[in-house]
Amino acid sequence: MHGTEIALSARGVRLEYMDRATRVSMLAIERMDLDIHEGEFVAIVGPSGCGKTTFLKIVDGLLPVTDGEIVVGSGGHGRDHAMVFQDSSLFPWYSVLDNVAYGLVCQGVGKREAQDRARPYIDMVGLSGFQSKFPYQLSGGMQQRANLARALTVDPELLLMDEPFASLDAQTRELMQAELLRICAAAGKTVLFITHQIDEAIFLADRVIVMSARPGRILADIDIELSRPRELSVKRTAPFTAYEDQVWKLIASQLPALGPQRAAA
Protein backbone atom coordinates (compact mmCIF):
# COMPACT_ATOMS: atom_id res chain seq x y z
CA MET A 1 0.00 0.00 0.00
CA HIS A 2 2.82 2.41 0.82
CA GLY A 3 5.64 3.24 -1.51
CA THR A 4 9.21 2.64 -0.57
CA GLU A 5 10.09 6.24 -1.28
CA ILE A 6 10.71 8.38 1.78
CA ALA A 7 8.46 11.45 1.89
CA LEU A 8 9.96 12.89 5.05
CA SER A 9 13.14 12.10 6.87
CA ALA A 10 14.06 13.79 10.15
CA ARG A 11 17.40 13.01 11.78
CA GLY A 12 18.38 14.24 15.22
CA VAL A 13 16.17 17.30 15.02
CA ARG A 14 16.67 19.55 18.00
CA LEU A 15 15.28 22.98 18.76
CA GLU A 16 16.42 25.40 21.42
CA TYR A 17 15.09 28.90 21.70
CA MET A 18 15.63 31.90 23.89
CA ASP A 19 12.71 32.71 26.14
CA ARG A 20 12.19 36.44 25.65
CA ALA A 21 10.88 37.12 29.14
CA THR A 22 13.40 35.17 31.19
CA ARG A 23 16.37 35.30 28.78
CA VAL A 24 16.88 31.61 29.45
CA SER A 25 17.59 29.10 26.73
CA MET A 26 14.72 26.61 26.52
CA LEU A 27 14.81 23.19 24.92
CA ALA A 28 11.60 22.66 22.95
CA ILE A 29 12.56 19.50 21.08
CA GLU A 30 15.26 17.23 22.42
CA ARG A 31 15.58 14.80 19.57
CA MET A 32 13.28 13.68 16.76
CA ASP A 33 14.13 10.85 14.39
CA LEU A 34 11.31 10.08 12.03
CA ASP A 35 10.86 8.56 8.59
CA ILE A 36 7.57 8.79 6.74
CA HIS A 37 7.05 6.69 3.64
CA GLU A 38 5.11 7.85 0.65
CA GLY A 39 1.37 7.32 1.06
CA GLU A 40 1.58 6.90 4.80
CA PHE A 41 -0.69 8.71 7.23
CA VAL A 42 1.28 9.49 10.38
CA ALA A 43 -0.24 11.18 13.42
CA ILE A 44 1.71 12.74 16.26
CA VAL A 45 0.03 12.97 19.66
CA GLY A 46 1.45 14.29 22.88
CA PRO A 47 0.64 16.36 25.94
CA SER A 48 0.06 20.04 25.26
CA GLY A 49 3.26 22.05 24.98
CA CYS A 50 5.30 19.00 23.98
CA GLY A 51 6.55 20.62 20.80
CA LYS A 52 4.44 18.75 18.25
CA THR A 53 3.25 21.92 16.52
CA THR A 54 6.81 23.24 16.71
CA PHE A 55 8.05 20.12 14.94
CA LEU A 56 5.49 20.63 12.20
CA LYS A 57 6.57 24.24 11.75
CA ILE A 58 10.15 23.04 11.40
CA VAL A 59 9.10 20.59 8.69
CA ASP A 60 7.22 23.40 6.96
CA GLY A 61 10.28 25.63 7.08
CA LEU A 62 8.68 28.26 9.31
CA LEU A 63 11.22 27.61 12.08
CA PRO A 64 14.94 26.83 11.76
CA VAL A 65 16.39 23.82 13.57
CA THR A 66 19.15 24.19 16.16
CA ASP A 67 20.62 20.87 15.16
CA GLY A 68 19.77 17.93 12.96
CA GLU A 69 18.48 17.50 9.44
CA ILE A 70 15.16 17.39 7.67
CA VAL A 71 14.62 16.19 4.12
CA VAL A 72 11.18 16.59 2.60
CA GLY A 73 9.98 15.14 -0.66
CA SER A 74 11.59 13.31 -3.51
CA GLY A 75 11.24 15.88 -6.28
CA GLY A 76 7.83 14.98 -7.67
CA HIS A 77 5.46 17.05 -9.79
CA GLY A 78 3.80 19.42 -7.32
CA ARG A 79 5.16 21.32 -4.33
CA ASP A 80 6.85 19.06 -1.84
CA HIS A 81 4.67 20.04 1.11
CA ALA A 82 1.75 22.20 2.20
CA MET A 83 0.23 22.97 5.56
CA VAL A 84 -3.35 22.83 6.75
CA PHE A 85 -3.38 25.29 9.63
CA GLN A 86 -5.51 25.47 12.74
CA ASP A 87 -8.78 27.34 12.70
CA SER A 88 -9.24 30.90 11.39
CA SER A 89 -6.23 30.79 9.13
CA LEU A 90 -8.16 31.63 5.96
CA PHE A 91 -7.61 35.14 4.69
CA PRO A 92 -10.79 36.90 5.78
CA TRP A 93 -10.60 39.36 2.86
CA TYR A 94 -10.51 36.66 0.18
CA SER A 95 -13.39 34.58 -1.09
CA VAL A 96 -13.21 30.81 -0.70
CA LEU A 97 -12.03 30.55 -4.31
CA ASP A 98 -9.22 33.10 -3.85
CA ASN A 99 -8.18 31.47 -0.58
CA VAL A 100 -7.98 28.04 -2.19
CA ALA A 101 -6.10 29.45 -5.20
CA TYR A 102 -3.65 31.33 -2.95
CA GLY A 103 -0.85 28.76 -2.99
CA LEU A 104 -0.77 28.63 -6.78
CA VAL A 105 -0.83 32.42 -7.05
CA CYS A 106 2.19 32.48 -4.73
CA GLN A 107 3.98 30.17 -7.16
CA GLY A 108 3.44 32.69 -9.92
CA VAL A 109 0.46 31.03 -11.61
CA GLY A 110 -1.87 33.60 -13.19
CA LYS A 111 -4.96 34.44 -11.18
CA ARG A 112 -7.46 33.04 -13.69
CA GLU A 113 -5.57 29.78 -14.16
CA ALA A 114 -5.06 29.41 -10.41
CA GLN A 115 -8.80 29.77 -9.89
CA ASP A 116 -9.53 27.17 -12.56
CA ARG A 117 -7.14 24.73 -10.95
CA ALA A 118 -8.60 25.44 -7.49
CA ARG A 119 -12.20 24.64 -8.42
CA PRO A 120 -11.88 20.81 -8.53
CA TYR A 121 -10.45 20.86 -5.00
CA ILE A 122 -13.32 23.01 -3.77
CA ASP A 123 -15.63 20.32 -5.14
CA MET A 124 -13.49 17.57 -3.63
CA VAL A 125 -13.82 18.94 -0.10
CA GLY A 126 -17.56 19.43 -0.57
CA LEU A 127 -17.72 23.20 -0.88
CA SER A 128 -19.31 23.37 -4.34
CA GLY A 129 -21.48 26.46 -4.51
CA PHE A 130 -19.63 28.27 -1.73
CA GLN A 131 -16.65 29.48 -3.74
CA SER A 132 -17.62 33.15 -3.69
CA LYS A 133 -18.43 33.24 0.03
CA PHE A 134 -16.15 34.99 2.47
CA PRO A 135 -14.77 33.01 5.43
CA TYR A 136 -17.03 34.74 7.96
CA GLN A 137 -20.01 33.36 6.07
CA LEU A 138 -18.85 29.77 6.62
CA SER A 139 -19.24 27.51 9.64
CA GLY A 140 -16.10 26.28 11.41
CA GLY A 141 -16.24 22.92 9.67
CA MET A 142 -16.60 24.53 6.25
CA GLN A 143 -13.70 26.86 6.96
CA GLN A 144 -11.53 23.85 7.65
CA ARG A 145 -12.70 22.21 4.42
CA ALA A 146 -11.56 25.33 2.57
CA ASN A 147 -8.31 25.24 4.52
CA LEU A 148 -7.75 21.65 3.40
CA ALA A 149 -8.58 22.52 -0.20
CA ARG A 150 -6.06 25.38 -0.11
CA ALA A 151 -3.29 22.93 0.82
CA LEU A 152 -4.42 20.26 -1.68
CA THR A 153 -4.51 22.73 -4.57
CA VAL A 154 -0.71 23.07 -4.69
CA ASP A 155 -0.63 19.27 -5.12
CA PRO A 156 1.89 18.62 -2.33
CA GLU A 157 3.60 15.29 -1.81
CA LEU A 158 3.36 15.75 1.93
CA LEU A 159 0.36 17.25 3.65
CA LEU A 160 1.07 18.79 7.05
CA MET A 161 -1.94 19.18 9.32
CA ASP A 162 -1.76 21.17 12.54
CA GLU A 163 -4.68 20.22 14.79
CA PRO A 164 -7.07 21.20 12.02
CA PHE A 165 -10.21 19.99 13.79
CA ALA A 166 -9.34 21.09 17.33
CA SER A 167 -11.82 23.93 17.52
CA LEU A 168 -14.75 22.10 15.92
CA ASP A 169 -17.63 20.68 17.95
CA ALA A 170 -17.49 16.94 18.60
CA GLN A 171 -19.96 15.90 15.89
CA THR A 172 -18.46 18.08 13.17
CA ARG A 173 -15.02 16.84 14.15
CA GLU A 174 -16.01 13.18 13.67
CA LEU A 175 -17.61 14.01 10.36
CA MET A 176 -14.49 15.83 9.22
CA GLN A 177 -12.28 12.93 10.26
CA ALA A 178 -14.26 10.60 8.03
CA GLU A 179 -14.19 13.20 5.24
CA LEU A 180 -10.45 13.58 5.56
CA LEU A 181 -9.93 9.83 5.12
CA ARG A 182 -12.14 9.90 2.03
CA ILE A 183 -10.29 12.87 0.55
CA CYS A 184 -6.83 11.50 1.34
CA ALA A 185 -7.73 8.18 -0.23
CA ALA A 186 -8.94 10.02 -3.33
CA ALA A 187 -5.94 12.36 -3.56
CA GLY A 188 -3.34 9.78 -2.49
CA LYS A 189 -1.37 12.01 -0.16
CA THR A 190 1.23 11.39 2.49
CA VAL A 191 0.05 13.05 5.68
CA LEU A 192 1.71 14.21 8.88
CA PHE A 193 -1.10 15.03 11.27
CA ILE A 194 -0.73 16.75 14.66
CA THR A 195 -3.45 16.34 17.26
CA HIS A 196 -4.04 16.07 20.97
CA GLN A 197 -7.08 13.83 20.46
CA ILE A 198 -6.00 10.22 20.90
CA ASP A 199 -9.03 8.73 19.14
CA GLU A 200 -8.55 11.09 16.21
CA ALA A 201 -4.93 9.99 15.79
CA ILE A 202 -5.78 6.28 15.90
CA PHE A 203 -8.80 6.59 13.63
CA LEU A 204 -6.91 8.47 10.93
CA ALA A 205 -3.38 7.13 10.99
CA ASP A 206 -1.31 4.18 9.86
CA ARG A 207 1.22 5.08 12.54
CA VAL A 208 0.75 7.01 15.75
CA ILE A 209 3.83 8.73 17.17
CA VAL A 210 3.54 9.52 20.89
CA MET A 211 5.68 12.41 22.07
CA SER A 212 6.97 13.07 25.56
CA ALA A 213 6.32 16.20 27.56
CA ARG A 214 8.71 19.07 26.87
CA PRO A 215 11.45 18.78 25.83
CA GLY A 216 9.87 16.72 23.09
CA ARG A 217 11.13 13.36 21.95
CA ILE A 218 9.47 10.23 20.59
CA LEU A 219 8.11 7.89 23.28
CA ALA A 220 6.54 5.35 20.99
CA ASP A 221 5.85 4.64 17.33
CA ILE A 222 2.73 2.50 17.11
CA ASP A 223 1.49 0.78 13.95
CA ILE A 224 -2.29 0.97 13.75
CA GLU A 225 -3.43 -2.25 12.11
CA LEU A 226 -7.06 -1.40 11.51
CA SER A 227 -8.28 -2.22 8.03
CA ARG A 228 -9.21 0.51 5.56
CA PRO A 229 -11.50 2.05 4.53
CA ARG A 230 -12.43 2.85 8.11
CA GLU A 231 -15.91 3.76 9.27
CA LEU A 232 -16.53 5.91 12.33
CA SER A 233 -18.00 2.83 14.00
CA VAL A 234 -14.50 1.36 14.24
CA LYS A 235 -14.03 3.67 17.23
CA ARG A 236 -16.28 1.42 19.29
CA THR A 237 -14.44 -1.84 18.54
CA ALA A 238 -12.15 -3.66 20.96
CA PRO A 239 -8.90 -3.27 18.94
CA PHE A 240 -9.52 0.46 18.71
CA THR A 241 -10.02 0.92 22.44
CA ALA A 242 -6.96 -1.21 23.10
CA TYR A 243 -4.91 1.24 21.03
CA GLU A 244 -6.52 4.11 22.92
CA ASP A 245 -5.52 2.57 26.25
CA GLN A 246 -1.98 2.03 25.04
CA VAL A 247 -1.57 5.63 23.86
CA TRP A 248 -3.34 7.12 26.85
CA LYS A 249 -1.03 5.30 29.29
CA LEU A 250 1.99 6.69 27.50
CA ILE A 251 0.62 10.21 27.56
CA ALA A 252 -0.61 9.99 31.15
CA SER A 253 2.88 9.00 32.25
CA GLN A 254 3.95 12.44 31.01
CA LEU A 255 1.34 14.42 32.89
CA PRO A 256 2.67 15.73 36.21
CA ALA A 257 -0.77 15.83 37.81
CA LEU A 258 -1.33 12.13 37.26
CA GLY A 259 2.12 10.66 37.62
CA PRO A 260 3.28 7.27 36.44
CA GLN A 261 1.68 5.20 39.23
CA ARG A 262 -1.91 6.25 38.47
CA ALA A 263 -1.44 5.92 34.76
CA ALA A 264 -0.38 2.33 35.25
CA ALA A 265 -3.58 1.52 37.14
Next chain:
Amino acid sequence: MTAATGTMRPVRHPSLRRRRSPLARWYRRHERAVLGIVGITAFLLFWELGSRAGVIDAFFFSRPTGILEAAVAEVQLPRFWNDVRVSAFEFFGGFIIAVGLGVPLGLLLGWYRRLSYLVDPWLNLFNSLPRLALLPIIVLWLGLGTEAKLATVFLGAFFSIVIPTVQGVRTVDRRLLDVATSFGASQRRIFTSVVLPATVPFIVTGIRLGIGRALIGVVLAEIYAQTEGLGVMIDRSADTLQAGRMFFGILIFVAAGVISVQGLRRIEESFQRWRPAQEES
Protein backbone atom coordinates in the same frame (compact mmCIF):
# COMPACT_ATOMS: atom_id res chain seq x y z
CA MET B 1 -24.13 21.75 6.49
CA THR B 2 -25.37 25.28 6.08
CA ALA B 3 -23.70 28.60 5.62
CA ALA B 4 -23.61 30.77 8.69
CA THR B 5 -25.71 33.84 7.96
CA GLY B 6 -24.53 37.33 8.77
CA THR B 7 -27.39 38.75 10.79
CA MET B 8 -30.59 37.13 11.87
CA ARG B 9 -33.80 38.85 12.73
CA PRO B 10 -36.35 37.24 14.99
CA VAL B 11 -39.57 36.67 13.08
CA ARG B 12 -42.64 37.55 15.08
CA HIS B 13 -45.56 35.20 15.12
CA PRO B 14 -48.07 36.37 12.45
CA SER B 15 -50.88 36.77 14.98
CA LEU B 16 -48.75 39.27 16.90
CA ARG B 17 -47.65 41.02 13.77
CA ARG B 18 -51.12 41.67 12.43
CA ARG B 19 -52.05 43.90 15.34
CA ARG B 20 -49.56 46.62 14.41
CA SER B 21 -50.77 49.42 12.18
CA PRO B 22 -48.74 50.31 9.05
CA LEU B 23 -47.64 53.56 10.71
CA ALA B 24 -46.28 51.71 13.74
CA ARG B 25 -44.43 49.31 11.48
CA TRP B 26 -42.94 52.16 9.48
CA TYR B 27 -41.84 53.79 12.73
CA ARG B 28 -40.20 50.62 14.00
CA ARG B 29 -38.20 50.31 10.81
CA HIS B 30 -36.95 53.91 10.91
CA GLU B 31 -36.91 54.41 14.66
CA ARG B 32 -33.30 55.53 14.76
CA ALA B 33 -33.65 58.23 12.11
CA VAL B 34 -37.01 59.40 13.42
CA LEU B 35 -35.77 59.87 16.97
CA GLY B 36 -32.63 61.61 15.72
CA ILE B 37 -34.70 64.10 13.74
CA VAL B 38 -37.06 64.60 16.69
CA GLY B 39 -34.08 65.41 18.91
CA ILE B 40 -32.71 68.03 16.53
CA THR B 41 -36.12 69.55 15.78
CA ALA B 42 -36.96 69.83 19.48
CA PHE B 43 -33.70 71.65 20.10
CA LEU B 44 -34.19 74.07 17.17
CA LEU B 45 -37.78 74.72 18.21
CA PHE B 46 -36.74 75.42 21.79
CA TRP B 47 -34.05 77.79 20.51
CA GLU B 48 -36.37 79.62 18.12
CA LEU B 49 -39.29 79.98 20.53
CA GLY B 50 -37.04 80.78 23.49
CA SER B 51 -35.40 83.51 21.48
CA ARG B 52 -38.73 84.96 20.32
CA ALA B 53 -40.11 84.84 23.86
CA GLY B 54 -37.05 86.67 25.13
CA VAL B 55 -35.86 83.80 27.37
CA ILE B 56 -32.76 83.44 25.14
CA ASP B 57 -30.89 86.62 24.26
CA ALA B 58 -31.07 86.78 20.45
CA PHE B 59 -28.27 89.32 20.40
CA PHE B 60 -25.70 86.76 21.60
CA PHE B 61 -27.32 83.50 20.60
CA SER B 62 -29.27 84.44 17.45
CA ARG B 63 -31.92 81.87 16.48
CA PRO B 64 -32.44 79.34 13.67
CA THR B 65 -34.38 81.76 11.45
CA GLY B 66 -31.80 84.44 12.21
CA ILE B 67 -29.03 82.12 10.99
CA LEU B 68 -31.06 81.41 7.86
CA GLU B 69 -31.46 85.14 7.16
CA ALA B 70 -27.73 85.68 7.67
CA ALA B 71 -27.01 82.79 5.32
CA VAL B 72 -29.22 84.20 2.57
CA ALA B 73 -27.47 87.58 2.83
CA GLU B 74 -24.02 85.97 2.99
CA VAL B 75 -24.25 83.75 -0.10
CA GLN B 76 -24.86 86.84 -2.24
CA LEU B 77 -21.45 88.28 -1.40
CA PRO B 78 -18.46 87.51 -3.66
CA ARG B 79 -16.21 87.73 -0.57
CA PHE B 80 -18.06 84.78 0.97
CA TRP B 81 -17.42 82.55 -2.05
CA ASN B 82 -13.80 83.56 -2.02
CA ASP B 83 -13.63 82.52 1.64
CA VAL B 84 -15.23 79.18 0.80
CA ARG B 85 -12.80 78.58 -2.03
CA VAL B 86 -9.77 79.49 0.10
CA SER B 87 -10.83 77.32 3.06
CA ALA B 88 -11.73 74.38 0.84
CA PHE B 89 -8.37 74.55 -0.88
CA GLU B 90 -6.53 74.64 2.45
CA PHE B 91 -8.56 71.71 3.77
CA PHE B 92 -8.28 69.44 0.76
CA GLY B 93 -4.70 70.43 -0.03
CA GLY B 94 -3.35 69.87 3.46
CA PHE B 95 -5.44 66.77 3.97
CA ILE B 96 -4.45 65.08 0.72
CA ILE B 97 -0.76 65.72 1.41
CA ALA B 98 -1.26 64.28 4.92
CA VAL B 99 -2.90 61.11 3.53
CA GLY B 100 -0.41 60.83 0.68
CA LEU B 101 2.59 60.95 3.01
CA GLY B 102 1.01 59.54 6.19
CA VAL B 103 -0.27 56.21 4.82
CA PRO B 104 2.97 55.13 3.07
CA LEU B 105 5.08 56.28 6.02
CA GLY B 106 2.81 54.42 8.45
CA LEU B 107 3.08 51.25 6.37
CA LEU B 108 6.87 51.52 6.21
CA LEU B 109 7.23 52.18 9.93
CA GLY B 110 4.95 49.28 10.78
CA TRP B 111 6.81 46.90 8.47
CA TYR B 112 10.43 47.86 9.17
CA ARG B 113 10.99 47.76 12.90
CA ARG B 114 14.42 49.39 12.79
CA LEU B 115 13.10 52.32 10.82
CA SER B 116 10.36 52.80 13.39
CA TYR B 117 12.92 52.74 16.23
CA LEU B 118 14.67 55.53 14.39
CA VAL B 119 11.58 57.66 13.85
CA ASP B 120 9.43 56.79 16.90
CA PRO B 121 10.87 59.49 19.21
CA TRP B 122 9.98 62.19 16.67
CA LEU B 123 6.56 60.73 16.10
CA ASN B 124 5.81 60.67 19.82
CA LEU B 125 7.21 64.13 20.31
CA PHE B 126 5.08 65.68 17.58
CA ASN B 127 2.01 63.71 18.54
CA SER B 128 2.08 64.81 22.18
CA LEU B 129 3.01 68.39 21.30
CA PRO B 130 0.04 70.78 21.23
CA ARG B 131 0.40 71.77 17.59
CA LEU B 132 -1.22 75.10 18.30
CA ALA B 133 2.11 76.04 19.88
CA LEU B 134 3.81 75.60 16.50
CA LEU B 135 1.58 78.12 14.77
CA PRO B 136 3.75 81.20 15.48
CA ILE B 137 6.83 79.49 14.16
CA ILE B 138 5.05 78.17 11.08
CA VAL B 139 3.99 81.74 10.31
CA LEU B 140 7.53 82.95 10.98
CA TRP B 141 8.91 80.44 8.49
CA LEU B 142 6.17 80.38 5.88
CA GLY B 143 4.46 83.74 6.25
CA LEU B 144 0.73 84.38 6.36
CA GLY B 145 -0.06 82.86 2.98
CA THR B 146 -1.40 79.54 1.75
CA GLU B 147 1.78 77.61 2.57
CA ALA B 148 1.47 78.30 6.30
CA LYS B 149 -2.15 77.20 6.30
CA LEU B 150 -1.48 74.05 4.31
CA ALA B 151 1.31 73.25 6.77
CA THR B 152 -1.02 73.71 9.76
CA VAL B 153 -3.71 71.49 8.23
CA PHE B 154 -1.09 68.92 7.29
CA LEU B 155 0.40 68.83 10.78
CA GLY B 156 -3.07 68.46 12.24
CA ALA B 157 -4.03 65.45 10.14
CA PHE B 158 -0.68 63.76 9.49
CA PHE B 159 -0.03 62.18 12.88
CA SER B 160 -3.55 60.92 13.40
CA ILE B 161 -3.11 59.05 10.09
CA VAL B 162 0.43 57.71 10.64
CA ILE B 163 -0.04 56.35 14.13
CA PRO B 164 -3.07 54.06 13.57
CA THR B 165 -1.51 52.85 10.28
CA VAL B 166 1.67 51.78 12.11
CA GLN B 167 -0.51 50.10 14.72
CA GLY B 168 -2.44 48.28 12.00
CA VAL B 169 0.66 46.82 10.38
CA ARG B 170 2.08 45.74 13.72
CA THR B 171 -1.06 43.93 14.81
CA VAL B 172 -1.41 41.85 11.64
CA ASP B 173 -2.36 38.33 12.69
CA ARG B 174 0.87 36.29 12.96
CA ARG B 175 -0.93 33.16 11.85
CA LEU B 176 -1.85 34.74 8.52
CA LEU B 177 1.76 35.79 7.98
CA ASP B 178 2.75 32.18 8.68
CA VAL B 179 0.21 30.97 6.13
CA ALA B 180 1.62 33.28 3.47
CA THR B 181 5.21 32.25 4.28
CA SER B 182 4.22 28.60 4.31
CA PHE B 183 2.83 28.85 0.79
CA GLY B 184 6.03 30.49 -0.37
CA ALA B 185 4.68 34.03 -0.84
CA SER B 186 7.28 36.64 -1.74
CA GLN B 187 7.78 39.62 0.58
CA ARG B 188 5.90 41.73 -1.93
CA ARG B 189 2.97 39.32 -2.01
CA ILE B 190 2.91 39.04 1.78
CA PHE B 191 2.59 42.80 1.85
CA THR B 192 -0.20 43.06 -0.71
CA SER B 193 -2.15 39.94 0.27
CA VAL B 194 -1.88 40.11 4.06
CA VAL B 195 -0.47 43.33 5.49
CA LEU B 196 -2.34 45.83 3.35
CA PRO B 197 -5.85 44.32 3.60
CA ALA B 198 -5.42 43.80 7.35
CA THR B 199 -4.38 47.43 7.78
CA VAL B 200 -7.16 49.07 5.76
CA PRO B 201 -9.56 49.41 8.74
CA PHE B 202 -6.79 51.13 10.72
CA ILE B 203 -5.98 53.48 7.84
CA VAL B 204 -9.65 54.39 7.56
CA THR B 205 -9.81 55.13 11.29
CA GLY B 206 -6.76 57.34 10.94
CA ILE B 207 -8.24 59.19 7.99
CA ARG B 208 -11.50 59.70 9.88
CA LEU B 209 -9.63 61.24 12.81
CA GLY B 210 -7.55 63.20 10.31
CA ILE B 211 -10.63 64.85 8.77
CA GLY B 212 -11.56 66.38 12.12
CA ARG B 213 -7.99 67.47 12.82
CA ALA B 214 -7.64 68.99 9.36
CA LEU B 215 -10.78 71.07 9.85
CA ILE B 216 -9.46 72.30 13.19
CA GLY B 217 -6.23 73.21 11.38
CA VAL B 218 -8.12 75.30 8.79
CA VAL B 219 -10.00 77.35 11.40
CA LEU B 220 -6.96 77.71 13.61
CA ALA B 221 -4.62 78.90 10.87
CA GLU B 222 -7.15 81.31 9.42
CA ILE B 223 -8.05 82.88 12.73
CA TYR B 224 -4.38 83.22 13.54
CA ALA B 225 -3.37 84.70 10.17
CA GLN B 226 -6.50 86.89 9.80
CA THR B 227 -6.19 87.16 6.03
CA GLU B 228 -9.07 85.32 4.35
CA GLY B 229 -11.19 82.18 4.62
CA LEU B 230 -14.22 81.02 6.57
CA GLY B 231 -12.27 81.02 9.83
CA VAL B 232 -11.77 84.75 9.44
CA MET B 233 -15.44 85.18 8.63
CA ILE B 234 -16.44 83.39 11.86
CA ASP B 235 -13.97 85.40 13.90
CA ARG B 236 -15.00 88.77 12.43
CA SER B 237 -18.70 87.94 12.85
CA ALA B 238 -18.14 87.25 16.53
CA ASP B 239 -16.11 90.42 16.94
CA THR B 240 -18.83 92.48 15.29
CA LEU B 241 -21.59 90.72 17.26
CA GLN B 242 -23.24 89.10 14.23
CA ALA B 243 -24.21 85.85 15.94
CA GLY B 244 -26.33 84.61 13.01
CA ARG B 245 -23.50 84.97 10.52
CA MET B 246 -21.07 83.35 12.93
CA PHE B 247 -23.29 80.29 13.36
CA PHE B 248 -23.67 80.03 9.59
CA GLY B 249 -19.89 79.87 9.28
CA ILE B 250 -19.67 77.20 11.95
CA LEU B 251 -22.42 75.19 10.23
CA ILE B 252 -20.38 75.12 7.03
CA PHE B 253 -17.53 73.42 8.91
CA VAL B 254 -19.96 70.99 10.49
CA ALA B 255 -21.35 70.16 7.04
CA ALA B 256 -17.85 69.71 5.61
CA GLY B 257 -16.97 67.29 8.42
CA VAL B 258 -20.18 65.27 8.14
CA ILE B 259 -20.01 65.02 4.34
CA SER B 260 -16.34 63.94 4.39
CA VAL B 261 -16.93 61.27 7.00
CA GLN B 262 -19.98 59.95 5.15
CA GLY B 263 -18.04 59.88 1.90
CA LEU B 264 -15.29 57.97 3.65
CA ARG B 265 -17.82 55.46 4.95
CA ARG B 266 -18.94 54.79 1.38
CA ILE B 267 -15.37 54.10 0.32
CA GLU B 268 -14.80 51.98 3.40
CA GLU B 269 -17.83 49.81 2.70
CA SER B 270 -16.57 48.94 -0.76
CA PHE B 271 -13.27 47.81 0.81
CA GLN B 272 -14.86 45.83 3.57
CA ARG B 273 -17.25 43.43 1.89
CA TRP B 274 -15.35 40.63 3.58
CA ARG B 275 -16.39 41.77 7.03
CA PRO B 276 -19.62 40.75 8.71
CA ALA B 277 -22.21 43.53 8.48
CA GLN B 278 -21.90 45.83 11.45
CA GLU B 279 -24.50 47.89 13.23
CA GLU B 280 -24.12 51.47 12.07
CA SER B 281 -22.86 53.75 14.76
